[in-house]
Amino acid sequence: MANSPNCGHRYIRTSSSRPGEGFLLTATSTWTITWEVSAGAAAGDAGEWTEIRASTVGVRVGKVQVLN
Incomplete structure (x- = not known):
């Protein structure tokens, strides 16, 4: 399986076994400012x-497709 892109993720299975929240996703951004x-x-x-x-x-x- 190829690495995930910098700002994304490839799911290989559905979240049906995790009712409610599904898969938890956290996005973080860091800004450093000098003046x-x-x-x-x-x-x-x-x-x-x-x-x-x-x-x-x-x-x-809800759906995962396998492409060859």
Whole structure:
């Protein structure tokens, strides 16, 4: 089986054995921001900030097709 793409997943079976939520999927994004001051006495690097956001949801898979 080939690796999953960077932003996806290939399911090889349905979620019928997991009633309710199905398969749990978590998406995470990380942002790193750096900024600088370009004028005045504080000129130069002003800092760095990292923000991480994650969200989880249940995904129901009802049909799986095998392609050759």
